[in-house]
Amino acid sequence: MKQLFFTLFLGLFTCTLSAQQDLFNENPIVSPQINADNSVTFQIKAPTAETVSVSGSLDVEKAFAPITYEMTKSDDGVWSFTTPVLPSELYRYHFVIDGARSTDPGNAFAIRDVGNLSSIFIIGGGQADIYKVLNVPHGTVALRWYDSPGNDMVRRMVVYTPASYENSTGKYPVLYLLHGVGGDETAWTGSGRAVEILDNLIAQGKTKPMIVVMTNGNVSQEAAPGNGSDGFVKPTFMLPHTMDGKFEETFIDVMKFVEDNYRTIETKEGRAIAGLSMGGFHTANISMYYPNTFNYVGLFSSALGVRPDGGNTTSPVYQNQDEKLKQQMENGYKLYWMAIGVDDMPMLIKGNADFRKKMDDMGMKYEYLETEGGHTWNNWRNYLSIFAQKLFK
Incomplete structure (x- = not known):
């Protein structure tokens, strides 16, 4: 009887998790990672992708066109890139995976500007502290x-x-x-x-x-x-x-x-x-x-x-x-x-x-x-x- 109850409980718990949609589906990738020197590392798992890049306002000197960096794929299918040292600012960025634009699934924070969503992060220690x-x-x-x-x-x-x-x-x-x-x-x-x-x-x-x-x-x-x-x-x-x-x-x-x-x-x-x-x-x-x-x-x-x-x-x-x-x-x-x-x-x-x-x-x-x-x-x-x-x- 105890075994039957335990089996039913596991089945109910599994169904409950499924019903909760994304509530328990935490993305294990840490992205973006702001490093000690204020460079930033981006990561995304896309094992079947052929090309992945990160693009956005990642250089405060750029006036219009967002700067784009090609990312490197590791053996486990995780693509990554580390920027140069960035000044204090609020930055917006997105990934391009085989030509398709995507927000960063490892970053829960995004802003809409007209019809585009961009992921964001802040580097402090200067102007962006405000x-x-x-x-x-x-x-x-x-x-x-x-x-x-x-x-x-x-x-x-x-x-x-x-x-x-x-x-x-x-x-x-x-x-x-x-x-x-x-x-x-x-x-x-x-x-x-x-x-x-x-x-x-x-x-x-x-x-x-x-x-x-x-x-x-x-x-x-x-x-x-x-x-x-x-x-x-x-x-x-x-x-x-x-x-x-x-x-x-x-x-x-x-x-x-x-x-x-x-x-x-x-x-x-x-x-x-x-x-x-x-x-x-x-x-x-x-x-x-x-x-x-x-x-x-x-x-x-x-x-x-x-x-x-x-x-x-x-x-x-x-x-x-x-x-x-x-x-x-x-x-x-x-x-x-x-x-x-x-x-x-x-x-x-x-x-x-x-x-x-x-x-x-x-x-x-x-x-x-x-x-x-x-x-x-x-x-x-x-x-x-x-x-x-x-x-x-």
Whole structure:
């Protein structure tokens, strides 16, 4: 009887394990392995593969094309590669196995950027320490749905409130932080590490406690792919109403919700706006369209001068921009901050240079930072960490 019971128990346990799917199926491969000298070893078991490589932002000096390393196969079917020593940074990478892209099955941490998933890791000891979750007071991140009459839909935004917000009654300044083309309201909390950056800077006393609002700049969407009523749609790089003025025209819906639902300083002294790439384009135009609304403006690798519609839109946002920019200057502001990498796209470098010349010609003051690298999250995370320290002082 005991033997029968034991046999039934084993059978039940085996079935239970099977029913638990991946719960007990731990991958025995350790990858990535960050070595003592900050080189990194990648491993993946693919015994029948003919070629395996690792590709990604594995060289912070690379502007666009991810660097690719061929991996070496051992007798047990495990492919491996060890990088050169890497500087402190957040890195993203993927494997290519006989031509097929794959995340690292030994690494549970991945980020989506438009339609691609990449595995990630952080090397500390420098700039990337600010991207880590450290032992400091943490803010709250909320997914908020708001009514957007201008777009005839309910839409989603991400709102960060600092650690002190919930236990206080005071009003806080607001930074509206905008993503680039193909991104959505989750871009800055994922690839951008905005929450970690703000938590750490506030804890270090390097920036003022602030609310950060991260919107979806694609006004044809309710929310990030997979989070709206359209279900698990394939993420798309270009969507209807991309950079045609609709986002800027309806941005007042975002601001109204925030100021109706949070304790904010409802003057331009308590408002900042910044964005990367397309979000920088949106930032420049929103701050001109509402010229006495923001005291702080930040353009990160801004897509100035880029117009997907060829400049044929009739949106009032893009009409009489020289006059609007002059009015913004005359109304006054505390900081207009611009940054771009020297290896960025030539059309963006030219667009930024042309915009700065226009500002120079009318005597409009700004701060300009030129860095190494190109159109990358490495730069944008760094720009946010610099810009945030200049706000609301």
